[in-house]
Amino acid sequence: MVTLVLPxxxxxxxxxxxxGSVMERNAAALKSAYWVVMISGVVEPLxxxxxxxxxxxxxxxxxxxxxxxxxxxxxxxVAPAMLAASAMTGALSETTFNFFAKMKFVKLYDGILATPVxxxxxxxxxxxWAMARGSIYSATFLLVMVVMGLTTVPRALLAFPAAxxxxxxxxxLGMALSTYMRSWQDFDLMGSAQFAVFLxxxxxxxxxxxxxxxxxxxxxxxxxxxxxxxxAIAVDTVGWMQLVDVGYLVAVTVLGLTVAGRRVGRLLCN
Amino acid sequence: xxxxxTGATPTATTTARSTGAxxxxxxxxxSSVLEANLTAYRRTWRSSVFSSFLLPxxxxxxxxxxxxxxxxxxxxGFSYLDWIVPGLIASTALQVAIGESSWPVLGGFTxxxxxxxxxxxxxxxxxxxxxxxxxxxxxxxASAVAFLAVAAAFGALHSGWAVLTLPVAVLLAAAVALPVAxxxxxxxxxxxxxxVFRFAVxxxxxxxxxxxxxxxxxxxxxxxxxxxxxWHGVDLCRAASLGTTPAWSVPGHLGYLSLWAAAGWWLxxxxxxxxxxH
Numbered sequence: 052m053v054t055l056v057l058p059x060x061x062x063x064x065x066x067x068x069x070x071g072s073v074m075e076r077n078a079a080a081l082k083s084a085y086w087v088v089m090i091s092g093v094v095e096p097l098x099x100x101x102x103x104x105x106x107x108x109x110x111x112x113x114x115x116x117x118x119x120x121x122x123x124x125x126x127x128x129v130a131p132a133m134l135a136a137s138a139m140t141g142a143l144s145e146t147t148f149n150f151f152a153k154m155k156f157v158k159l160y161d162g163i164l165a166t167p168v169x170x171x172x173x174x175x176x177x178x179x180w181a182m183a184r185g186s187i188y189s190a191t192f193l194l195v196m197v198v199m200g201l202t203t204v205p206r207a208l209l210a211f212p213a214a215x216x217x218x219x220x221x222x223x224l225g226m227a228l229s230t231y232m233r234s235w236q237d238f239d240l241m242g243s244a245q246f247a248v249f250l251x252x253x254x255x256x257x258x259x260x261x262x263x264x265x266x267x268x269x270x271x272x273x274x275x276x277x278x279x280x281x282x283a284i285a286v287d288t289v290g291w292m293q294l295v296d297v298g299y300l301v302a303v304t305v306l307g308l309t310v311a312g313r314r315v316g317r318l319l320c321n
Numbered sequence: 322x323x324x325x326x327t328g329a330t331p332t333a334t335t336t337a338r339s340t341g342a343x344x345x346x347x348x349x350x351x352s353s354v355l356e357a358n359l360t361a362y363r364r365t366w367r368s369s370v371f372s373s374f375l376l377p378x379x380x381x382x383x384x385x386x387x388x389x390x391x392x393x394x395x396x397x398g399f400s401y402l403d404w405i406v407p408g409l410i411a412s413t414a415l416q417v418a419i420g421e422s423s424w425p426v427l428g429g430f431t432x433x434x435x436x437x438x439x440x441x442x443x444x445x446x447x448x449x450x451x452x453x454x455x456x457x458x459x460x461x462x463a464s465a466v467a468f469l470a471v472a473a474a475f476g477a478l479h480s481g482w483a484v485l486t487l488p489v490a491v492l493l494a495a496a497v498a499l500p501v502a503x504x505x506x507x508x509x510x511x512x513x514x515x516x517v518f519r520f521a522v523x524x525x526x527x528x529x530x531x532x533x534x535x536x537x538x539x540x541x542x543x544x545x546x547x548x549x550x551x552w553h554g555v556d557l558c559r560a561a562s563l564g565t566t567p568a569w570s571v572p573g574h575l576g577y578l579s580l581w582a583a584a585g586w587w588l589x590x591x592x593x594x595x596x597x598x599h
Contacts, residue, residue, distance in 0.1 A: 091520060095519060101527075102533070
């Protein structure tokens, strides 16, 4: 019995170790310009927070959240949504653009898959790296939110794992999507679609402000579910719908990773 | 008269060919570079419709209509939608111009290396830069016309002067495309371009008076907005579209943008020359 089970157990440990080596490679490959690009990734959501949240917020004043009826300042309304959106863009850009470049041009994955690393472990490792980056961005953004008085420390501590979950969901989704991309034009299309979804994701106005057909479309998007989850945590209006949000994001993560692992294997290991 | 006419009337080109002298017209060779750019554009124009027309339109809807419903008292006596539209026309012109003069120019030097084939042809550096500029300005004009038409359909234009947003958009485009092209001719890796985007272009589009008045910014930061070419374009476009007087003098705005364009031209030509002719 033990001789049957033990190899499987050792297998899992070895799989985690191999995924870890894939992550380690990414850290070792960082060069100076890439560091600045990485660090600058923190800046962009903060810019949106200051310009739209504070700048436009001066024109709006307070917003009443439909559903819970809580009244909050516009900056406090926009900030958690910007956290979700930046978790999304960080995870997506790392797992689509970089993933695609490494697979098709640098031919990195051909080399990695010649080692004992398996395609699913490769997917996990790449996603783990994307999440390591994303968690630094999220933590910094949450710190700024607390300093600006837009949320409290305990709520920020709860919002952090939520942001990580959002990152995993979009990371898995991004990897699955990028295995279907054929050229750089597909990326432009994806970037445009991402921005379009961002404009209508309940970030700048509540989803209830939209006409009903658009509103239900918006409610189905992963970005809206992420915004819904993180805003409820940051503003302290958590309810049962947030469990639905968490389940949705977990499902997206699992689906994305399964598809990505299988397709990378099919693309590179036939 | 018809008896002596043999149809061999000398024209400028036949004279040039027959004498072998390279009598270059001022714009002629640059027009062939423009033609090359337009031919390449036939492949990619569909995706650019999305990014330079549909996305700005969606921004108008999301901010102008969506957020605008929450801005009760409007801005400066106008609804938020009417106030934001001219700013977005200028901002779109800037983004189209920079989009065409950043990665495509970088590609022309590092990945596709088209400029090396262009310089091997009897083209001067000024022709290459001129053809690129002409292409960028045409694209910006097309997207500005489309945007203006949509704005008119939304009823967001308040004055006949709104037509002047078109030349302002073109001047703004020249003012930003040339320095960015010069920068792209200097760098070898696109990480530096990402840095310019993150730390210069995106802050400019967010803080130069497109989404909220520049006067809301603290004084120390406001001068940064005043230095940006986008703010000058936004102020002019907004005054033209709403029929108000601009915050600064019109010659002042135009002079500043022309200065950027002239300096950008000089930088682009010298950098292109340094890269292409060792």
